[in-house]
Amino acid sequence: MTSLKNKILFFLFLSLLYSCSEEGSKQAFIDSEIEKYLSSMSIEEKVGQIFMIEISHISPEEVRDYKIGAILNGGGSFPYGKADHALEDWQTLADEYFLASKNGENGSGIPVIWGTDAVHGHNNLKGAVLYPHNIGLGATRNLELIKTLSSAVAKEVYLSGLDMTFAPAVSVPLDDRWGRTYEGFSEDPSLVAKMGKASVEGYQGELGKNYLDKGKVLATAKHYIGDGGTLNGVDKGNTVLDETDLLELHGQGYQTTIDAGVEFIMASFNSWNGQKLHGHKYLLTDVLKDRLGFQGVVLGDWNGHQEVDGCHSYTCPEAINAGLDMFMVTDSWKKLYENTLEQVKSGQISLERLNDAVSRILRVKILYGLFTKEQPTERQFNFIKDSIGSKEHRDLARQAVRESLVLLKNNENTLPLDPDSTILVIGKGSRDISKASGGWSFTWQGTGNTNDNFPGATTIYKGIEDFVQKAGGNVSYSSDGSYSEKPDSAIIVVGENPYAEYQGSVENLAFENNEIDHLKIAHSLRKDGISVTYIFLSGRPLWVNKELNSSDAFVAAWLPGTEGDGIAEVIFAQTIEGNPVDFKGKLPFSWPKTINQTNLNFWDADYDPLFEYGYGLTYLERSNLDQLNENDQFTKKLKLGDVLLQGWPSPQFKVYVGFLNKTFELEGKSVGSPNGEVFVQIVDGKLQEDAHRVALNVGSSKWYLEPTEIMNLEEEEKASGILTFDFKINKQDAINPLYYLVDCGENCDVELDLTTFINTLQVDRWQTLGIPLKCLKERGVDLKYIESPIGFTSKGTWEFEVGKVYLEGGEGGKSIFPCK
Ligand code: BGC
Numbered sequence: 001m002t003s004l005k006n007k008i009l010f011f012l013f014l015s016l017l018y019s020c021s022e023e024g025s026k027q028a029f030i031d032s033e034i035e036k037y038l039s040s041m042s043i044e045e046k047v048g049q050i051f052m053i054e055i056s057h058i059s060p061e062e063v064r065d066y067k068i069g070a071i072l073n074g075g076g077s078f079p080y081g082k083a084d085h086a087l088e089d090w091q092t093l094a095d096e097y098f099l100a101s102k103n104g105e106n107g108s109g110i111p112v113i114w115g116t117d118a119v120h121g122h123n124n125l126k127g128a129v130l131y132p133h134n135i136g137l138g139a140t141r142n143l144e145l146i147k148t149l150s151s152a153v154a155k156e157v158y159l160s161g162l163d164m165t166f167a168p169a170v171s172v173p174l175d176d177r178w179g180r181t182y183e184g185f186s187e188d189p190s191l192v193a194k195m196g197k198a199s200v201e202g203y204q205g206e207l208g209k210n211y212l213d214k215g216k217v218l219a220t221a222k223h224y225i226g227d228g229g230t231l232n233g234v235d236k237g238n239t240v241l242d243e244t245d246l247l248e249l250h251g252q253g254y255q256t257t258i259d260a261g262v263e264f265i266m267a268s269f270n271s272w273n274g275q276k277l278h279g280h281k282y283l284l285t286d287v288l289k290d291r292l293g294f295q296g297v298v299l300g301d302w303n304g305h306q307e308v309d310g311c312h313s314y315t316c317p318e319a320i321n322a323g324l325d326m327f328m329v330t331d332s333w334k335k336l337y338e339n340t341l342e343q344v345k346s347g348q349i350s351l352e353r354l355n356d357a358v359s360r361i362l363r364v365k366i367l368y369g370l371f372t373k374e375q376p377t378e379r380q381f382n383f384i385k386d387s388i389g390s391k392e393h394r395d396l397a398r399q400a401v402r403e404s405l406v407l408l409k410n411n412e413n414t415l416p417l418d419p420d421s422t423i424l425v426i427g428k429g430s431r432d433i434s435k436a437s438g439g440w441s442f443t444w445q446g447t448g449n450t451n452d453n454f455p456g457a458t459t460i461y462k463g464i465e466d467f468v469q470k471a472g473g474n475v476s477y478s479s480d481g482s483y484s485e486k487p488d489s490a491i492i493v494v495g496e497n498p499y500a501e502y503q504g505s506v507e508n509l510a511f512e513n514n515e516i517d518h519l520k521i522a523h524s525l526r527k528d529g530i531s532v533t534y535i536f537l538s539g540r541p542l543w544v545n546k547e548l549n550s551s552d553a554f555v556a557a558w559l560p561g562t563e564g565d566g567i568a569e570v571i572f573a574q575t576i577e578g579n580p581v582d583f584k585g586k587l588p589f590s591w592p593k594t595i596n597q598t599n600l601n602f603w604d605a606d607y608d609p610l611f612e613y614g615y616g617l618t619y620l621e622r623s624n625l626d627q628l629n630e631n632d633q634f635t636k637k638l639k640l641g642d643v644l645l646q647g648w649p650s651p652q653f654k655v656y657v658g659f660l661n662k663t664f665e666l667e668g669k670s671v672g673s674p675n676g677e678v679f680v681q682i683v684d685g686k687l688q689e690d691a692h693r694v695a696l697n698v699g700s701s702k703w704y705l706e707p708t709e710i711m712n713l714e715e716e717e718k719a720s721g722i723l724t725f726d727f728k729i730n731k732q733d734a735i736n737p738l739y740y741l742v743d744c745g746e747n748c749d750v751e752l753d754l755t756t757f758i759n760t761l762q763v764d765r766w767q768t769l770g771i772p773l774k775c776l777k778e779r780g781v782d783l784k785y786i787e788s789p790i791g792f793t794s795k796g797t798w799e800f801e802v803g804k805v806y807l808e809g810g811e812g813g814k815s816i817f818p819c820k
């Protein structure tokens with residue numbers, strides 16, 4: 001017994017020793033290879049390696065001459081600029097770059113890497129399969145599926161001759177107004193972390209198993225860090241959090257993808273507490289590399305370095321010094337190259353830092369086997385049977401579509417529909433692959449496409465038509481809801497039009513549809529006894545109370561991609577592998593009850609969604625949704641903690657300055673009266689662009705904040721609300737006081753003389769001040785009817801700065817206006 005146990009232990013010990021030494025010798029080999037290359041490289045060659053340049057700005061000859069490390073194609077950028085391309089165009093161009101890079105004149109021959117945004121399939125390539133965007137994958141909760149489909153995407157990228165994808169996004173979108181919400185899997189950081197890991201394992205293969213085998217490509221976790229946490233969901237905005245929260249909310253996906261061996265991490269456009277990530281040494285080097293142990297390459301985003309203070313597109317030693325290993329650049333790459341070279345020569349960038357960056361890049365190229373890989377056109381010979389857009393890949397995408405659909409309403413069990421009946425389909429989304437695919441689909445924005453750009457794709461309508469006809473039913477399309485034969489049921493397909501990045505950011509969560517009057521159509525169909533099912537296409541949850549009320553059944557279908565027939569499989573409960581298909585999708589994001597619940601996440605203290613995170617009906621449940629409030633969106637409520645203004649006003653507010661009876665709205669970064677009596681400008685206060693510098697130059701001028709709808713602050717007063725604001729005095733009038741101004745409708749302007757209060761403050765220093773709502777009430781403000789909660793006016797000359805304005809409870813560490 002004991003001897004057997006000993007034997008087993010001994011065996012385990014031996015195999016451990018063996019695997020350690022195997023690991024160790026592999027590591028030693030990689031190190032010696034890196035050393036071999038590094039020691040023979042000139043400074044020029046090293047600088048060339050830290051560049052990734054967009055293909056429309058660099059030729060293969062330039063890649064050769066400048067010894068460039070990597071290239072990319074941006075969204076909607078095709079080989080030879082050909083939108084009407086074939087697979088061979090990608091492979092041939094990849095050959096040209098690859099061979100040019102290997103044939104550098106002095107024989108250094110470090111092959112170039114080509115990266116692309118294969119973010120939901122190989123989405124720039126004509127004929128590739130487009131999978132649901134990450135938001136839909138989040139709804140599936142199926143990690144195995146994500147791994148499998150990422151591995152299918154990797155194969156398509158590999159077969160086209162490319163090496164790398166800028167995916168997965170492990171963003172955690174917290175404010176759904178953000179135009180990139182759909183690129184994130186979920187509002188739940190831990191789900192994002194798991195899904196990010198699964199997709200890296202799919203793209204790159206698994207460590208110790210099939211890691212970076214043939215047919216795998218390099219993955220990129222992005223955008224490090226806090227891209228989904230910016231104030232008001234502003235793209236490239238500012239994420240204001242302490243470090244623990246930053247890592248807890250936005251960092252989990254980096255830890256899991258690093259553990260899975262992700263080789264690239266893309267720095268984000270956003271700032272953390274006012275400082276841009278591309279120049280953030282603490283986050284890029286101390287946290288990411290040193291603490292989280294990332295050994296791969298920190299890649300810049302699209303000219304992202306130029307946003308760092310003091311940088312331009314053509315010069316930014318700050319970024320490299322902060323820990324960026326590779327610039328992503330477009331037209332100004334030559335100047336940036338020359339400046340960077342100069343900066344290394346002058347010591348502004350240390351040779352040590354450059355060597356570290358180049359070593360990381362070489363390490364990735366060695367691990368990926370790039371030095372021994374065939375030229376791109378020959379890579380497909382390893383996968384003779386596999387083709388782009390194969391049935392196998394389309395089956396996978398359809399499975400993902402099926403599992404991503406979330407059933408939000410199914411009154412009287414309207415679904416599943418009977419295929420052996422008469423069905424009317426309405427809405428152009430049902431026949432438009434672009435609308436079902438969203439941004440990053442053939443073109444960057446996903447706009448400007450026709451279905452011809454998606455050969456092999458199946459529309460939602462086609463999926464319905466095929467199945468209904470097979471079952472003996474009748475199906476027709478109508479653009480306006482009219483019909484010749486009365487249908488038994490109608491399917492309305494509507495939703496958002498495609499967008500990407502900042503172009504998709506919105507002010508609130510209202511669903512704006514200008515395509516057809518679908519509500520009217522739905523009402524009249526239902527009046528005629530025809531059931532109405534909505535298939536809603538969107539990149540985020542939106543306020544759709546009216547649509548929900550006008551429907552019998554409602555399906556959130558996200559952005560399903562090219563395999564639209566997955567939808568018919570679920571709504572008709574088709575039989576697949578012997579079983580009727582049911583809904584599986586669960587909400588990956590909380591669904592709002594009002595258009596202003598933009599920052600709605602399941603851990604909120606006052607969480608009050610329409611549908612909770614994780615909600616999703618199945619056919620086994622019987623559940624009827626009652627009529628919902630359709631006007632709710634107009635009652636603007638403030639909650640304690642809400643930010644009204646921080647440089648840029650929150651969407652429900654506007655900023656004005658006024659002189660005599662004329663007012664001027666702040667629309668850009670500054671505004672003033674024509675003769676300069678009053679002027680306001682957005683400036684850097686504590687953070688970037690977070691404060692208003694207000695100059696009241698002549699008497700009777702003012703600055704004020706106005707909500708887009710009248711506000712009622714009675715309840716907030718009961719909750720001891722205090723209007724709190726950061727304030728700094730630059731110039732003080734010796735005689736004329738400054739007044740705090742509240743506007744509560746006609747004959748209800750209340751002014752508080754701030755003189756005594758202000759005399760206790762220091763000039764030129766930020767202070768946090770508070771005006772209790774109770775005090776306003778005592779001074780006669782009608783809290784039910786607030787037209788402007790905060791403003792300043794004087795008869796004299798003042799200059800001051802207003803920073804963050806928010807509604808707080810309790811006393812806090814601020815100076816409170818003595819009301820008396
Ligand atoms: C490119 C995208 C890129 C964007 C950045 C577009 O022109 O096609 O790939 O992300 O610019 O602004």
Ligand code: BGC
Nearest residue numbers: 073074075117166222301302
């Ligand atoms: C985006 C990235 C993308 C890159 C390359 C940028 O604008 O932020 O997500 O990978 O462009 O297209």
